[in-house]
Every structure is written in structure tokens, then in C-alpha cells.
Amino acid sequence: MGLSGLKYLVVGSGFFGSVMAERIATQLKEKVLVIEKRNHIGGNCYSLDDAETGIHYHLYGTHIFHTPNPRVWEYINRFTEFNGYFHQVLTTHKGRVFQMPVNLETINTFYNVSLKPFEVEAFLKKEIEKENIKEPRNFEEKAISMMGRPLYEAFIRGYTLKQWQKDPKDMPESVLKRLPFRSNYNESYYFSRWQGIPLHGYGKIFEKMLDYDEIEVKLNLDFFKIRDIIPKETKIIYSGPIDQYFDYKYGKLEYRTLRFEREVQPYEDYQGTSVMNYADVEVPFTRIHEPRHLHPERTDYPTDKTLIIKEFSLLDDGSNPYYPINDERNQNLILKYREEARNLKNIVISGRLGEYKYYDMHDTINHALEMFDNLQK
Ligand SMILES: Cc1cc2nc3c(=O)[nH]c(=O)nc-3n(C[C@H](O)[C@H](O)[C@H](O)COP(=O)(O)OP(=O)(O)OC[C@H]3O[C@@H](n4cnc5c(N)ncnc54)[C@H](O)[C@@H]3O)c2cc1C
Incomplete structure (x- = not known):
């Protein structure tokens, strides 16, 4: 698929871009080109098998799917089954574990x-x-x-x-x-009606969502490398950072990011749960993830080793924007960028980076489904 005569271009293959591409292909029966600057599809939800242990893990931090929204639940179930995983978080304080x-x-x-x-x-x-x-x-x-x-x-x-x-x-x-605070014994992290982990991981969901003749995916391709040669009539669905789209003309939006340190431990089970927070300031990391617990149904995981991932929180240097910083400076900037975006024709700027908002996966999917409905009006 070349750029000439291209009707739809989707920038970014996270949930926002992938849902939009899937809808355009299956509902409008139109061809769509998805470009992704990383070397894999799926955005921050991407998951894969760890080469050393075979344990399935989430490359950008543990992602638990949960939703109270029947439309989103019905939609996502077209691409995967879920296991019965139920999310609970524990925290270690002065060597003792609490809920x-x-x-x-x-x-x-x-x-x-x-x-x-x-x-x-x-x-x-x-x-x-x-x-x-x-x-x-x-x-x-x-x-x-x-x-x-x-x-x-x-x-x-x-x-x-x-x-x-x-x-x-x-x-x-x-x-x-x-800040959630409960005076009962409810230990469920989420109150959503539906939750779980995709049986075969998130990576497979994206493969299935984008597996249509109408969709072509190009990895390792940055929108800004081809921006000048995109035909005027092409409708662009852009899920990259909004400030970058406008060449940072009002300044850079700030994010916090995470750094992950992977370790293999010589035990079948290191911490007995998927996410353990560390509350004390003397411990440099915020959490330890142990992804084997996300898949209690898997019987093929090794019994002599386990994968753990330590998470450190830091200010983003532009390479991996994760959490928007909602202070006054950034709020003022985003309002200016949104105002600019309103004046554009033939382009939708959205997703978590396009809106500069923290969205859970189900919010992102719902938002994309609604945007697609509006696209047709
Ligand atoms: C650490 C962390 C943990 C999370 N945990 C959960 C959880 O447990 N449950 C939950 O529901 N949600 C969770 N989320 C939220 C979830 O990750 C988001 O809802 C989801 O990723 C949003 O999808 P998106 O498509 O908007 O953005 P992204 O997934 O970020 O996708 C955007 C894509 O666009 C690409 N891109 C950007 N610029 C360009 C460009 N110029 N050219 C080409 N491609 C480009 C990026 O490479 C990326 O692949 C978590 C988020 C983080 C950061």
C-alpha cells in the first residue's frame, strides 16, 4: 500500500490506533495503513514471552484488563478469551506485608x-x-x-x-x-464488573485486531519522517504526542516514566503475588512485578526459576512518556494544543498521548469506538 491515494492513515498501533484501524477495515471496508515507530505493535500494552524463563510478561509494566462497560467487554472478547485473574495489591512496610x-x-x-x-x-x-x-x-x-x-x-x-x-x-x-480507602475487607483492586488477563497475552489481541486484508502495518516508521509526503486528502488518525504534532510550539508537555530492571530468581515463586509495592523510602524501587502470577492457569511455567521485574519511577526524558503531570504549567499547555487541534481538518488527534490524559485500556477502547461512531456521522 503506497501513500498515493491513501484514504486512512493511523499513526500508532496501541489500543486507540488498533481499534480505529479494525473498525475502518471491517465496518467501512476501506484500506488503512497503520504506521508504528516502535518495532512491535500494541503500544504500551504489548506483551511477550520472556526468552529465558518462557514466562509471559508485559513489556511496559503489568496491565490488568478491567471494565464496567458492556460494549467494551463484548468488543474485546472478539479478539481474546480472559483467564479468571483477579487483581489484588500488597505492600511491604518495614519487612511486613499489608493489603x-x-x-x-x-x-x-x-x-x-x-x-x-x-x-x-x-x-x-x-x-x-x-x-x-x-x-x-x-x-x-x-x-x-x-x-x-x-x-x-x-x-x-x-x-x-x-x-x-x-x-x-x-x-x-x-x-x-x-486515594482508595476502605473500612471493610474488600481486597479487590478494581470494582469493575469484568476483569482478567488475556489468555494468550495482549500481543495476540493486537495481531488479531490488525489481521485484515484491508490493513497494512509498517513498523519502525515514524510519522514525522513521512509527514511532508502524506496526500492532503488522507484522513489521519494520530495517537502520538500532541505537543510533538505541533512541533512543541508552546513547549513540551511533561510526563513521568518508569524504568524496569529484570531479574531471574532461583525459586518457583518469589513473592506469592503479581505486584508487591514497597512503601518505604529506603527501598529505591516502588514495586516488584512477578508476571507468572498473572497466569495461574498456566501449567507449563518452570518450577526452578521465576521472572521478577523491579519498577523505578522517574521524570521522562522524552523517550517513554507514561503518566501526564497534571500541574498548572502542563494544564495550560494542553489547553493551547487542544485549541490548535480543533482548527485542523482531516485529522483526529487522540489516545492517551494525543489527549495528554491517563486512560485505562477500557477507556481507550471505548473512546476509540465512540470516535469511530462520530467519524461516520
Ligand atoms: C505503567 C502503566 C501501567 C498501566 N496499567 C494499566 C492497567 O493495569 N490496566 C489498564 O486498563 N490500563 C493500564 N495502563 C494504561 C494503558 O497502557 C493505556 O490505556 C493504553 O496504552 C492507551 O493506548 P493508546 O493507543 O492511547 O497509547 P499507546 O499504547 O501509548 O500507543 C501509542 C502508540 O503510538 C506510537 N507512536 C507515537 N508517536 C508515533 C509516531 N510519531 N509515529 C509512529 N508511531 C508513533 C507509540 O510508539 C505507541 O505504540 C497502564 C499504563 C502505564 C503507563
């Missing part, structure tokens, strides 16, 4: 008590009142006003410092809006 997010089990173990759910509020109130915070002015004060200082110091402070490399005292209290 996360903070729940009744965490509180009872931490304080060595056996509170009932209806006793939690009064119990924590005593701790909270010691601090006498009337109007929380920052992240730290907000957290303390929700759970008291001891729980905050144990489970939130160190982890947040490592994750953002900022003292929670210098972070806005608004960041904490979403």
Missing part, C-alpha cells in the same frame, strides 16, 4: 486490633484529631486528615515520594482525591 489500598485488614494488622467496620471511623478520628488540621492545604495534610499520621507515614508518604520525587507537603491536596 493495599488501605482496608480493614491493613488497619487491624497495623494497629494489632480487630475492629469492626462500624468502629473504624471513631478509631481513626482519635488519630486524626491529634493533628488538628482544619482545612488541608496539601497532599500530606489531606492524607493525614483522612487516615491519621501513622497510616500515612507507613503506607503513603514514602511511596508517593518515590513515585513523584516530590515531598507530599509540596503537592496539591487535589492529587489525593482518588
